[in-house]
Amino acid sequence: MIIQDWLAQVSTYAGSIDDLFALIGVLVGFWFIVSEGVFFWLLYRFRAKDGVKAEYITGEEKHQKRWVSWPHYLVLICDIFIIYGAVTVWYDIKQDLPSPDATIRVIGQQWAWSFVQPGADGELGTADDIATVDELYVESGKLYHYQLEARDVMHDFSVPVFRLKQDAIPGRVITGWFEPTTPGSYDIQCAEICGIGHGVMAGTVIVQTPEEHKAWMMANTPQVRDSISIAANTAR
Amino acid sequence: MALASSLGSSSVAADDNARGEQLYELCVQCHGENGEGDSMALAPAISGFGQWYIATQLRKFRDGGRGRHFDDIAGMRMRPMALSLRSEEDVDAVSAYAASLPDVLPEPTLEGGDPAKGQAGYAACSGCHGADGYGNEMVGAPSLHTSDWYFVKQMHNYKAGVRGTNPKDAVGAVMVGMATIVPNDQALMDLLAYLRTQQK
Numbered sequence: 529m530i531i532q533d534w535l536a537q538v539s540t541y542a543g544s545i546d547d548l549f550a551l552i553g554v555l556v557g558f559w560f561i562v563s564e565g566v567f568f569w570l571l572y573r574f575r576a577k578d579g580v581k582a583e584y585i586t587g588e589e590k591h592q593k594r595w596v597s598w599p600h601y602l603v604l605i606c607d608i609f610i611i612y613g614a615v616t617v618w619y620d621i622k623q624d625l626p627s628p629d630a631t632i633r634v635i636g637q638q639w640a641w642s643f644v645q646p647g648a649d650g651e652l653g654t655a656d657d658i659a660t661v662d663e664l665y666v667e668s669g670k671l672y673h674y675q676l677e678a679r680d681v682m683h684d685f686s687v688p689v690f691r692l693k694q695d696a697i698p699g700r701v702i703t704g705w706f707e708p709t710t711p712g713s714y715d716i717q718c719a720e721i722c723g724i725g726h727g728v729m730a731g732t733v734i735v736q737t738p739e740e741h742k743a744w745m746m747a748n749t750p751q752v753r754d755s756i757s758i759a760a761n762t763a764r
Numbered sequence: 765m766a767l768a769s770s771l772g773s774s775s776v777a778a779d780d781n782a783r784g785e786q787l788y789e790l791c792v793q794c795h796g797e798n799g800e801g802d803s804m805a806l807a808p809a810i811s812g813f814g815q816w817y818i819a820t821q822l823r824k825f826r827d828g829g830r831g832r833h834f835d836d837i838a839g840m841r842m843r844p845m846a847l848s849l850r851s852e853e854d855v856d857a858v859s860a861y862a863a864s865l866p867d868v869l870p871e872p873t874l875e876g877g878d879p880a881k882g883q884a885g886y887a888a889c890s891g892c893h894g895a896d897g898y899g900n901e902m903v904g905a906p907s908l909h910t911s912d913w914y915f916v917k918q919m920h921n922y923k924a925g926v927r928g929t930n931p932k933d934a935v936g937a938v939m940v941g942m943a944t945i946v947p948n949d950q951a952l953m954d955l956l957a958y959l960r961t962q963q964k
């Protein structure tokens with residue numbers, strides 16, 4: 529709805545987060561406007577008048593209490609919708625872990641994001657892993673698991689266009705997932721105050737088409753890269 | 765322009781350089797009031813460097829030539845600090861201020877070197893870093909009378925390819941080769957012991 533006009537949706541679940549925001553915004557917004565309306569109407573209706581003494585209302589009588597209880601019941605009904613929406617979205621994004629096409633490591637430290645992704649063999653922790661700082665290269669349409677770590681203090685891996693935000697806690701490896709949709713370059717930020725450089729702890733996620741990503745992998749996988757330069761040297 | 769070029773020269777006195785002094789308030793957090801460094805913050809002494817070296821390194825941190833390697837924990841702390849300087853003029857001003865600080869020799873923290881062996885080993889370095897280790901602007905080689913733990917750390921960094929391997933750091937690349945000719949940590953201690961005999 530309105531949210532994506534301000535901030536693109538670039539993950540498969542960005543839409544459901546925005547829908548949840550919209551649901552909460554509309555329901556809460558509706559009651560906000562209605563209650564403010566009633567409030568100001570009452571202020572006006574019972575404004576100070578000559579010869580009329582202000583009345584002290586204890587709110588014990590039924591016809592007075594219903595100004596509180598009826599809206600209360602209506603709001604509770606709205607809550608059911610909100611809770612249902614929130615739990616569904618929370619389950620899909622944070623509790624459920626769909627099986628991945630690739631797994632990457634995301635590491636926060638004072639004050640940079642760094643990333644490790646598997647090279648051609650598709651396995652993390654091998655010699656052809658690709659390590660990058662500041663820039664994360666991913667492929668659109670591929671489901672990623674991230675293993676989030678912090679090297680020093682707490683950080684928070686936040687990618688607004690993915691609608692992804694996850695605390696990184698020293699000593700823990702937190703697994704989550706995302707699936708980027710639209711190629712482009714987008715901001716990564718740190719959303720947990722982590723020291724003097726927190727405000728400039730930015731990074732970029734580059735979502736590539738499968739072809740672009742393949743070319744990037746070829747050019748950056750350590751063994752492949754080295755054999756290319758060996759080939760270049762022997763040719764000379 | 766006149767301002768920029770006058771700030772660019774290392775002859776700017778501290779009192780003319782209000783902008784530099786103001787910017788240096790950020791640096792104090794880690795490098796200390798007098799640029800004496802703080803090993804807890806992994807930040808070396810910077811008071812003994814010429815303005816040219818400080819400015820060069822700040823620019824390297826800014827454009828990613830330094831502080832962007834996966835294993836460069838300390839460099840990743842410094843890079844955002846350099847990035848937070850808004851303009852080239854600010855880089856020059858803060859460097860001029862840092863360079864104008866009194867050159868206090870950092871306290872030794874490492875011991876066990878043999879100055880005689882160090883002198884022999886230092887023959888390979890003196891061509892660039894000067895006979896007394898105070899550096900040579902012409903070849904871009906800084907003074908080596910900096911924090912001793914930092915000296916060791918940087919030699920390890922060069923050896924491991926953490927520093928001097930970025931394509932944007934062509935000057936730093938010369939040190940990658942130099943670091944490999946120092947055989948081990950004992951040889952580094954010897955170099956430090958010798959350098960101490962040259963301190964003024």
Ligand SMILES: [Cu+2]
Nearest residue numbers: 683718722729
């Ligand atoms: Cu952070």
